[in-house]
Amino acid sequence: MREMTVxxxxxxxPKVINIGVEQFYEDLKSQDVPVVQLxxxxxxxNSELLSxxxxxRGGGKS
Amino acid sequence: xxxQRIHVEKGAYYDSVTLMLVARELQSxxxxxxxxxxxxxxxxxxxxxxxxxxxxxxxAGQSDLLIAVRGDGSVLEAAIxxxxxxxxxxxxxxxxxxxxxxxxxxxxxxxLPEANMALISIAGRYAGDEADKCLDAGLHVMLYSDxxxxxxxxxxxxxxxxxxxxxxGPDCGTAVIRGVGLGFANACPTGPxxxxxxxxxxxxxxxxxxxxxxxxxxxxxxxxxxxxxxxxGGITFSMGLEALLCDEEIQVVVLIGKPPAPSVxxxxxxxxxxxxxxxxxxxxxxxxxxDKPPLYxxxxxxxxxxxxxxxxxxxxxxxxxxxxFKSYERLKEKAxxxxxxxxxxGLYSGGTLCYEAQLIATGLxxxxxxxxxxxxxxxxxxxxxxxxxxxxxxxxxxxxxxxxHPMMDSTFRAERLLSESQDPDVGxxxxxxxxxxxxxxxxxxxxxxxxxxxxxxxxxxxxxxxxVCGVDADPQGATEQRKILEEAGVTVCDSNAEAARLACYIVx
Numbered sequence: 001m002r003e004m005t006v007x008x009x010x011x012x013x014p015k016v017i018n019i020g021v022e023q024f025y026e027d028l029k030s031q032d033v034p035v036v037q038l039x040x041x042x043x044x045x046n047s048e049l050l051s052x053x054x055x056x057r058g059g060g061k062s
Numbered sequence: 063x064x065x066q067r068i069h070v071e072k073g074a075y076y077d078s079v080t081l082m083l084v085a086r087e088l089q090s091x092x093x094x095x096x097x098x099x100x101x102x103x104x105x106x107x108x109x110x111x112x113x114x115x116x117x118x119x120x121x122a123g124q125s126d127l128l129i130a131v132r133g134d135g136s137v138l139e140a141a142i143x144x145x146x147x148x149x150x151x152x153x154x155x156x157x158x159x160x161x162x163x164x165x166x167x168x169x170x171x172x173x174l175p176e177a178n179m180a181l182i183s184i185a186g187r188y189a190g191d192e193a194d195k196c197l198d199a200g201l202h203v204m205l206y207s208d209x210x211x212x213x214x215x216x217x218x219x220x221x222x223x224x225x226x227x228x229x230x231g232p233d234c235g236t237a238v239i240r241g242v243g244l245g246f247a248n249a250c251p252t253g254p255x256x257x258x259x260x261x262x263x264x265x266x267x268x269x270x271x272x273x274x275x276x277x278x279x280x281x282x283x284x285x286x287x288x289x290x291x292x293x294x295g296g297i298t299f300s301m302g303l304e305a306l307l308c309d310e311e312i313q314v315v316v317l318i319g320k321p322p323a324p325s326v327x328x329x330x331x332x333x334x335x336x337x338x339x340x341x342x343x344x345x346x347x348x349x350x351x352x353d354k355p356p357l358y359x360x361x362x363x364x365x366x367x368x369x370x371x372x373x374x375x376x377x378x379x380x381x382x383x384x385x386x387f388k389s390y391e392r393l394k395e396k397a398x399x400x401x402x403x404x405x406x407x408g409l410y411s412g413g414t415l416c417y418e419a420q421l422i423a424t425g426l427x428x429x430x431x432x433x434x435x436x437x438x439x440x441x442x443x444x445x446x447x448x449x450x451x452x453x454x455x456x457x458x459x460x461x462x463x464x465x466x467h468p469m470m471d472s473t474f475r476a477e478r479l480l481s482e483s484q485d486p487d488v489g490x491x492x493x494x495x496x497x498x499x500x501x502x503x504x505x506x507x508x509x510x511x512x513x514x515x516x517x518x519x520x521x522x523x524x525x526x527x528x529x530v531c532g533v534d535a536d537p538q539g540a541t542e543q544r545k546i547l548e549e550a551g552v553t554v555c556d557s558n559a560e561a562a563r564l565a566c567y568i569v570x
Contacts, residue, residue: 005226006305009178009202010281013240017170017201019192020183021079023470024206024245027499028181033242036174039163042075042188 064095065135066115069142070102071127071149077184078466080152081127087148088141093134099145101185101464102126109461109474112446124464167195181244182231183207185464189232190214197222197229205231205286206245208459212293215286219297229298231286235262235457235467236498238269238282245284246469248498249535253278254374256312258302260285260319263412263457263496264346264363266531267558268318271367273533274556277374280311287413290322296330303330307337314373315341316366320417321348331357342370342379346414347421347436353380363418364557390563397567400553402525404489406430406565407482408453409475411468411505412531412558415494416455419562423451426566434458448482453492469501476512483516483524490525491516492565494558495543497532506530506543510550517551525568526552529561 004012015034018025028035081099088097096113100106102122111117115130122128131141164170171177180196182189186209193203197218205218210232222229230237236259237244241252248266250273257279259265265282272279283302290296299322306312315334322330322345334341340356344366350359358379360366365383372382406423410416413434420430430436433445434455442452445460456468456475468475475493482488495505502508506528513526528547532540544554555561 004178004200006202006228006301007308009228010240010305010309012178014179014242014244015174015177016244017167017174017177017180017196018183019180019196020077020206021500023079023500024181024183027243031242031499034174034176036170036177037163038167038170039165040184040192041165042185 064132066132067138068115068120069129070122073125074127082466082471083152084145084148088145091141093137094131094141096132098130100128102128103463105460106464167199186210193218197227202228204234204237204244206235208233212288216294223297228301230284234284234286236265237284238279243499246498246500248533250533251278252280254313255279255316255370256306257282257316258299260287260290261414264318264414267363268367270531270533271364271557272371275371277371290319290326292323296326299330300333303333307339314370315339316370318344321345340373342366346418362559364559393564394567397564400525400568402489402568404487406451406490406492406569407448407488408492409478410455410494411457412494412496413455413457415558416453418558420453422559422562423566427570469496471502472505472508476508479512480516483520488524489569490527490565492527495530497536497538497540506546510546513550513552527561527565528552529555529558
């Protein structure tokens, strides 16, 4: 199980997945923090549109 | 003759850093006077219009990219083509060749199975959903992105709380966990102090002012400014505070933010009182006053740091506060030979620094106009046009949609410094340079260049006052940054509160 409490996070220090501004990834690397940069791209269809389509097709309230 | 052109790239998403890097490449082209790449938000269209670009017939929405160029007519087409090419392979990326970048969260987690946190800084309209996925994967989240709806914030925080996870943000620019700086953070020493802050540059200012007093910080938990509003209920603030109170390494607790909603403030103070640790509470501009040792209530950022440092050093917090305010009185002597007539124009990259400066100025010289004012009647009708005493927060959402935060790039703010300097009613221009990880490598250089240009036109009519929020261990080096500003004729102060007071005494 990955989940750890806030106290455990404070005790162990951050190990980071960086999603976005690459400078933050570089800065964490320079502080010797374990970090992975995610090559993030926007979804082809946004989730709001997807849920509207779902509703139109009679897929419930969500 | 200079010509201009705006090209619309439909449905193109790029992060702000990429856009800035490409714009810089275009600006270095022969014959190009000005180039900018921004997402076509309403605010960015307004900014382009203010810069003299014709935008009335532009058909574009916030998912479209605008490439705007001005210069020699013969090179405009080539510049736009060059931009489109560069966007396919952005310049200046530092990634190590051969370094694999996973394309999914699962991929990232298989590369770093021990990951315990996600730092998310993508556009706000996507950031909430990504944060949701990260919580599902059991990660604490720091959500740097702004423009995330409050309903999404509430649902993320409730979900996180159930799982015992923290959601720092949205709009959380700064945090420190076990001495590690996340986002915009200063390279200050670690020590016995733990902070919780609903104010990004408020956190940075207290962190830096503690370091100036030789006191270190082990953890600084950011919450995002909205966390302490009634609707959100201080979920992250309370969780962070409880964790610090349980942490045996933390001897002094510091709370920072604008005043929380009354019910949230009551909850927070109840948790704090139960913890029995000495604490400095810096709810800036709050009405609460009167110390209840070991709790000390403060109204400004440097004051909060001075009190916390005294607590950490076993000294009397009340005397530390008194000494600080006496030192502010001495600024009147410093201002005497600098006297100017006219208004103050404050140009801030730090939101809390802008807020604190408005509070101080309002107390000393009267109300201040702003795009993020203390009272709604002082809101600027147009954030790009000052009136009377004005202080502009360039980190507000209106300026950061599809555009780099001013702490990462001061180009836009430096242009405003130039135009404010041409206003005959202005006596003092006041600004900040915030240093640290994530920030521009030379913010003082960007601002100093504008000051030098402005002084050539305005001579000595205007006094320039600044504060450099940083320490020598920061990537930019605080002493070096101060020197750059001082050489350009700027008076540099030791704290944000000091700079705001000096500016007031100069015109007051």
